[in-house]
Every structure is written in C-alpha cells, then in structure tokens.
Amino acid sequence: MSSGKSRNFELIAGLILFEVGSTTLFQMGVEAKQDAWIAMLIGAGLGFLLLLIYLGIYRRDSERDLFELCRHYLGKWIGTIFALIFALYFAYESSRNLRDLGELGAFALLNRTPLPIIMLITLLVLANSARYGIHMVFLVCVVLLPIVIVSYFLLVIMIAGEGMIKFEYMLPVLENGIKPVWDAAVPEIVSFPFAQTLLFLVFFPLVKKAKHLRASVLITYIVVAVALIVINQINLLVLGPTIVEMTVFPLLQVVQLIELAEVFERMDVLFVLVLFIGLGTKILLFYIGAAIGFSQITATGYKKWVIPVGLMVYSASFISPNFSHHLWVGIDLVLNRYYPYIQMAMPALLLMVMMIRRNKRPQE
C-alpha cells in the first residue's frame, strides 16, 4: 500500500486540514469591520475562480504535476524558472507558517521556551513525517480530520450555547459602501488562504481513480470556505469589531471566554493543539510540495531533499526579527506585491499556454 496512489478521500482530508490550517488563527478582513463576512465571501468567490483555473490545468493534463507541467509546456528555461519560483514560494509559505506556529506555541503554551526550540521540534516532527512521503501524510490527515472537525463543531456549539454571540455587531451592513470591503478582500483574502490551493496542483496527479476529484475538490472548497467565514464572523460577533482588530489571536480569546460548569475554563490551551494540527498540516504540505519541486527540478530523489528543504524552511522562518515584522511582511509586502503574480498570473499564463499549444498540435 505504501507505494500505491492515494485515494480521493485522503487528498480531500488533506485539503480540508490545509485550508483550515492557519486561517482560523487570524482575523480576516479586519479593515471591513463588521462586514468581514462579505469581504471573505468576495475572497472565497475569487479564490473559487482561481481554483477553477487550477483544476482547468489539471484537467488538461492530469498526469503531470505543477513542476512537470511548467517544464513541459513553457520550455526548458522559462519552465525551470517558473518551477523554481513555485518551489521557493512553497518553501517560503512553509517557513511563514512555521513562524506562526512557533509564535502561537510561545504565546499560548510555552512562555519560557525559546522560539527556535519550539520551531526546531516542530520541524523535526514534520521532517520525519515528510520522510514517509505524501501518501502517508494524507493517511494521517484522515486520522486527524475527525478530531479537528469535532473540536470546531463543539466549539461553535459551546459559543452559541453560552449566548456569547451578539448579532447586533453585524449591523450596519455596508456602512461605508462596498469599496472598503472590496479593498479588504482583494488581494489579501484571495491570496491567503483561498488561493493557496495552488499547492494541490502538485498532489492532484498522485490520486488514484481521479474520477470525481474535480467535483469533490470544489464541494470541499465551498464547505470549508463557508465554515471559515462562520468562524471568522463568530470571532467578530463575540468580541466586537474594535477588540477583534487589536487582538493577535482572536479565536483563542473567544475560546478563553467559554466557561463550562466551572471545570472547563481554559479550553484555549486544548484548542491550541487543534490549531497546531491545522498549522502543522499546512507547513508539512508546503514543505513536501517544495521538496517535490526541488527534486523534480534537479532530477534527484525526493528523500534527498527532505533535509535541505527542512533547513531552508527553518532558516527562512527567522527572516523577521519579531512577530509584528513577520505579520507586516506577510500582509503588506509579499501578499500584496508578489503573491498575485505567483498565484494568479503564473498559473493563468500556464493555462493559456497549455490551451494554445493544445490547439496548435492537431494542426501540426
């Protein structure tokens, strides 16, 4: 079984954990204030269009992964550059999430443990997982998925049951028109988290019997997007738009407010573990994506790249001197300036080239 292909459901489990990932950690669309849900809806909608592009690429050539596609359709030089950019992008995303995880761990669980130690242990665990290959990682996602789903489900029920949600925070809808909402959504929310599904172009060809893959990916995307919007909005409805803007990890703040029978008071500690599972999956999948990329580009074995990519991810996670800088780089620098090209322009170009070359071929 170890060398076989993954099944449809296993990839879907990975996709769900990946999408949930670190998204619930941060508040999306804070600039849109109470209309964050509209901003997220716009983001998710545009992300859906991007996903259609990615799936279009996959449908045209379901045998090759992203890196092979680049080199096959864009020629050796441009293709290699594209593949390298994608691989570096995956490695960088992995390192960003690793930093997020480290900061979250230091903030919520291990106040006195140095950040590099937390991140090192995380990376060791993940590098060990990456060593087993993507099929085993997807299988573990199947095991972890019920835990994550049940936790979020219980969380929402408890928050609702305690009457913490104040719907008046929703109003007024579109106080300043659609413009600030649109600005909050594009390109930030599109890029993070929704357009990150680009990574799955690496994994789609590894699925066996991919008959209903397109449909199930799209349905999963919609369901997860709705769930993310609900959780994001719950943060806002519990804390109010002003506090939510100021807290670093609003969901943890919300969980902390839950009091159940005077026994379960600090469930945020347990919930951090659930967040870790999502974050860890995200780091790991990006990590594996980057390792596959580098092994394809250099035509060497995948396992040889596990440790180098791990070192790369680990050292890249220290680029920012502190968390504020890290967040600033993440949101203002890369997200606005570079990600649109990587996530939108490059795949769109790839798809166009694929369509043109495909139309040409019969004439030749």
Add this chain to the structure above:
Amino acid sequence: MNKLGHFRLRLKKQKNAKLQDPVSIDQGISGQEESVNLTSSLSEKLTVLRQTLGGSSDFIIREFVHPGENAAYAAICYIDGLVDQTQLNDLIIKIGQEDINGIMVKDPFRNVKEDLPARDTKLALTKSEVIQAILGGDSVVLIDGIKEAFTVSLPGGMRRAIEEPSSQTVIRGPKEGFTEDISTNISLLRRRIRSADLRFEDRFIGSLTQTRVSVAYIQGIANPDVVKEVFARLGAIQTDSILESGYIEEFIQDVSFTPFPTVMNTERPDSVAGNLLEGLVAVLVDGTPFVLLLPVTFFKFFLSSEDYYQRYDISSFLRLIRLFSFISALLLPSIYIAVTTFQQEMIPTTLLISLAAQREGTPLPALLEALIMELTFEVIREAGVRMPRVVGPAISIVGALVLGQAAVQAGLVSAAMVIIVSFTAISSFVIPTFSMSAAARLVRFALMLLAGSFGLFGILAGIIPLFIHLVSLSSFGVPYFLPVAPLSMSNLKDVFIRVPWPFMKTRPAYISMQNKMRQPSAGKEGRKEK
C-alpha cells in the same frame, strides 16, 4: 497358549554417556545420508541407529523373536516417554504370535497392520526416514533379514489436559484453551469448523528442533496471496530452533523495529476459528498454546472474542471503554505531568489548590516523580509475574501499603500521582491482548519525557510521529490502521462498535478478497416476507 515361550524379551538400555563426535550427529540430522538404504542384518541396523543417536539414554531397543520363516530376531525401537507403553506391549505380543498359517512368511508386517488398522503405519526404507520416525515419536519395527523397516505411530507420554486459557479469559463463551500439543490444537479448530475448506499445511522448521508448524486457513475465504506469502516467509526462516510461536512471529512480521505487534497471538480456539472465518491465516506451532493470527490491524487488538457472544450494545460499550483505557494507559501520566508543570491554568482553581497543597512537601518535580512511580509499578508487576506463588501476599502488601500509602504519608510522592499511576496501570490491564498493552507501556515513557520537557506541545509532538508510524505499518500487505486510514466504511461495523449479527453481512474488506458475503442476501428477503 503360552506365547511367552516363543520369544525372548530383552530390554536394552544404552547407558553410553559418551557423546559421539558432533560431525556424525550433524550428518544424521542434516540428512546427508538420506539415500542410504538399510541393510538386512539386524545387528548392523541397530548399530547404525545407536551410533546415529549417539547412544542417547532415552533411545530404547527391545529385541524379540519374530516367528517368520526362520524365527528371525526382531527389534522395536522408540524414544522413551513418547510412546504409549501399554499399546507397545500389545504390539510386541501380536508380532511375536505363532505363525500358524505361514502368512508371516509372505508379509512379515501383516500382524502389525491388521492389529492396528486405525494407526498411522508405513514402510520406511532409508536410515534417515527411520531416524526421523523415531525422533517424531513413532515406534520402528526392524526384522533380521528384511531390508524394510516398519513405523507405527503409538502416541503416548504425558500431556497437559485442555484447560481454561490463563491469559485471555471471558465471562461468556467457551472455556477451553489451546495446549502445547499441536494435534490437540488442530482438533480443537476442526471441531469448530467442520468444513472441507479448512486446510492445515505443515512445515518443519528449525534444523535441530524440527518443530512442526501448521498453517491453517479456509480455502476460498483467506486471501491466497497472504497464504502464499506466509509460506514464503516461513520457508525463508533459517534457524536451528523454534521453541515458541514468538520466534516465528519475529521471523515473519513485516517490520522488526516497531513497538506495535503486527501479528496477533491468542490461546483461544474460538478466537482463532472466528478469525479464520473472517479470512485470516493462523499459524500453529507445536509446543506452545499461543497461536499466531495474521494479517491483523491495530484495532483488532482491542477486540475480545467475547464481544461476539455478548449482546451487541454492551459489546460496543466495552470496546469503547477498552479504547479509552488504551488512550489513558498511553497518555494519562504525560497529560498529568504536562498540565501540572506547564499548563496549570487548565486546572479548575479548587483542584489546583488541593494539588498544590499535596505537592508542597514533595521533593521531586512532577516528571521525576511520575517516572519513579511508573518504574516502581513496572517492578511490582514484573515481580508479580516471576515470583513463586507462595510469596504472593508479601508482594501485594509491600506494593500497596509501603509503596503507596506509606510513600504518600512520608511526603515522598503526592497522593494524586499515586492515583494517576494506579489508574494507568489498571487501564493497561483492560487491553485484551498483552502484546498491545506492552506497546502502550513502552511508548508511555517516551511521551512522559516529552511532556516533562515541553508540556502539551511535547505530547502532540510525540503523538504525530506515532500516528504516522502506525499509518505506515502494514501486516502482510494489509494497512495496519485500517479501517480508519485508509477509511473503509464497511469495516467500521465491527471495530469501535459491533453491529448485531444479522447486520454483519460481509466479511471485512482488505482481509478477505474473495467470498465476501457472510450471510446470503436471501436471508434478508426471507425476513422481510414475514
């Protein structure tokens, strides 16, 4: 008729204590002289046998007169203690009977055959055949002037009776367990499954022990690839001895370096029968009541055969209890360490105060305290297994009073820690299979160290590698973490819960590749018509 006058009985016991040089022994065992035929002279034959067996004191030759053509000398050879003496005497009397009609001239072994029709008798031509028969517990009749030897199976000697299994007990269900004798064990299985499709195939493994290993499976249900693989792996074993099924288990398991067992053992015939019907393959080894079952999945180790005899609702509840116990045996001490050392905010205030008051006087950090207590318990547990039964009460007094109560009163350990360790210990006894609870015991210590260093984060950092290790394991090609990963909905009917028998229509997927239906669908329609 006084038969005694016809033959002289001579009991010969070889008391030659000198060992033959090892070379000749090796030759005898490795079968290099396989093709050497026996000579016709009785004395030569006996000398050869005596030499081959090195004059071992349990090798016995009884000589007498065979009333054949010329009333030739004859001998019967056997190993003391492996044959039934009464039957052997009967046999000698029969062979020595006066040859009234002269039929013995035509067929010297006629009396043997006719008198013992039910016994396994056969002609042996070569020396190695004779040696193997003698060592296997047969008696061999040799006659002067006749080249062939005649082997008669007269099994005897002391054997343990069928008793209740000591390591896997049930409240409801059959109370008999396997014994050390493989033929008894095979008969216990055959009595449960009276089908022509139940097959036993034997192999003799171990160059010195020549242990009989029998592979049982149901033709048409068991996956033929797995059966083939079992024989291939058994055939690949190169060893001089197999004394217990544990040897076989370690030789044929998929991965050596894992705390988790990928082959199951049981001493319950009903459990083996039930698993054979699900398409598993059983490996019976002579000399041990523990029978191997494969391929197995992780969750199989939490099932007791009683689950299928009790009502489905209580069985399902008990299965969940067992899984919970496994998790607490694995995690409880580490969670306690993590919470008291790193995440005190999780503990409700009142409990926190009482815990803090208890720990006030204790000199050690929680991790060290837990490690010492867990190790102490492991020592008590090992002592409980190894000690002579007469000193049993002493252990329980020392264990319960001195190490528990007195240690708390002396302020060496906190009372909460004693509770945690005790509950962990009891939890580990709930797991029906010993090999799986042993895995939990080993992994527990690693998790405790991680929890002591990094708290809950450390536990998570320990569980994730554990999960990926479990998921990557396989037992004879079957994924170990089935049916969770890969997810198999139809197998879930008999894992965490057990559905009532009328709904168990199919055998578990992945294990049996053919003949999947347990109950023909006609049964369902018949019920509906009513």
